[in-house]
Amino acid sequence: MNVDLHTHTYPASDCSRIPYRDYVGWCVANGVEGVALTNHGDVDDNRKLEGALAAEGVLLLHGSEISTLYGDFVVFSPDLDYLAGFRALQDLPHAEDLDENAALVWVHPGAGGGRSHSAYFSGIERMVAHVVDGVEVFNGNWLGERYVAVAEQVAARLGVARTAGSDAHDAARLMTCYTELPDPVRSTADLVDAIKSGATIPHRRATPGRRRRLGIF
Template identity: 30%
Template sequence: MLTYMRKKSVSVDRIGNNTLAVHGVLDDDIYSLELDLTIGLENLNILDFTGRWNRWTTHECPRALMFLKEAVGLKIEEPGFSDTVHRVVGRKACRHFANLLLECCEAAREAALILKWEESKKKEGDKKFEDFVCREQEKKRFAEAISPSAVKTENNEAHPCKIQRTAHGKTGLFIVDLHIHTHPASPCSSVSIEKVVRKAKAIGLDAICLTDHNYLWERKAVEAVKESYDFLILRGNEITTDQGDVLVFGLEKNIRGIIRIEELRDEVLRAGGAMVAAHPFRGFLTFGVGQLGLTPQQAMERPIFRYIDAVEVLNGKVTDRENSFASDVASGIGLPGTGGSDAHEEGEIGIFATGLLQPIQDERDLIEAIRNGQLGPVDLRKER
């Protein structure tokens, strides 16, 4: 097995009265990059954003830097901020810069909250930070309650914030978000398992699957939450291989670092599990299929497709074009498609999901459905 190490750090300094300077570093065995942000304290808006590569893998990586300035002007607390970052930075530039940018912005938001608390103590006397945070959250909830309850899509069409899911009632499908990350199991996620379950129930999902990065939840811990909320929670794992990320179900083993795809396949087959290629073309189409010369027929020859049982053809963190390309490839090689939000934040849960033809009770039922192709991707954005 290959070894793999990733280091990530963020620092925040106050510059004058009105700005924060944020420095972020991501360094692993494959990539190394840094970014610097200047953030306005009054509106928590990005005033400046620069980045640099220290180590990269392809000649396309340095080209990502030209797109970073498109994040300037974004407001951290604006609705849909995370989605916007993934769209303008993650898709146009690089997902590594997008993820690091979000972590830097979250650190800046927390730093701003601490500064606000310190100012409040000067005016209102000593108070606990926890009490201050609760009061600020109440203010935010009140502001949201009296604001219009609609958001805008990319086509500028208004729709209710809450998903009004009717797929289960109309088609009989059993709806599962098959790709979710939780905190702290996945350091890049900001949502706890309890929040995931509450959100999933609120929007009408029938089940969720935990697929944290190279982390397998203990069965007892998941069963406790499952019983507490009376909601089906499935256990999986997103594992890094030499051919890309793979969602694995039924493997009762933690895989650390990068593993060769054929070695992982052997492990999963011995365990009687199943494998799904996760976002297999994320970033491949950033500069256009024509520029890369990649066709669905050529993509079908990628080694990963010889070792998996299904292909994730709807993923919440890639472009529609990349999802469509994955769907074409899955169809061409005769593999079933799945859908998953790839949620790292509460608002992302259930954007895409997987519809199963029959209700399931546990991971064994899910594995059987994947192997038999008794499932398909569901776009729940159309149900909102």
């Protein structure tokens, strides 16, 4: 399954311009099988959208993006009550606070923290290595060579899963980057397993216009 592992909706993410009806509509119109909703410290839209998407045959995967002094991270977990405990701006979680059924992906590492305004510096990966299960190597907003190079370097140094997500704030940008999950994924728990076992293949689309063809995901 090909899944966009980094998306935002309005109003749960006030920076997004995708109301949840448009989000469902886009997924259905484009034959999306699964998508991860990763708003900033807010899972309200995950609760609202899960049933609506399931009714259309689209699997919603749950995540929450947090901004820390080390950069931005998405926590994936099947447990929405657990995810609801994370905040848009907060400390990097301690390893002992991370549920064993959760996976932590360091998103756009080269771009630093979106809300914390932290900056990446070489070697910072050593400080987060104990909690990171994956690194987002392709982010739809940060596809410049420099950002991709930093992310690839960090992923290689940490020896963790490589993921991709659009970080879309507009519906037209959904799936510009996505992660191929070769093993069957029926739930967020399966996604967490895939990340922890490194069974993820990141992709980016060079020509956004092509993604509109039905059923190509």
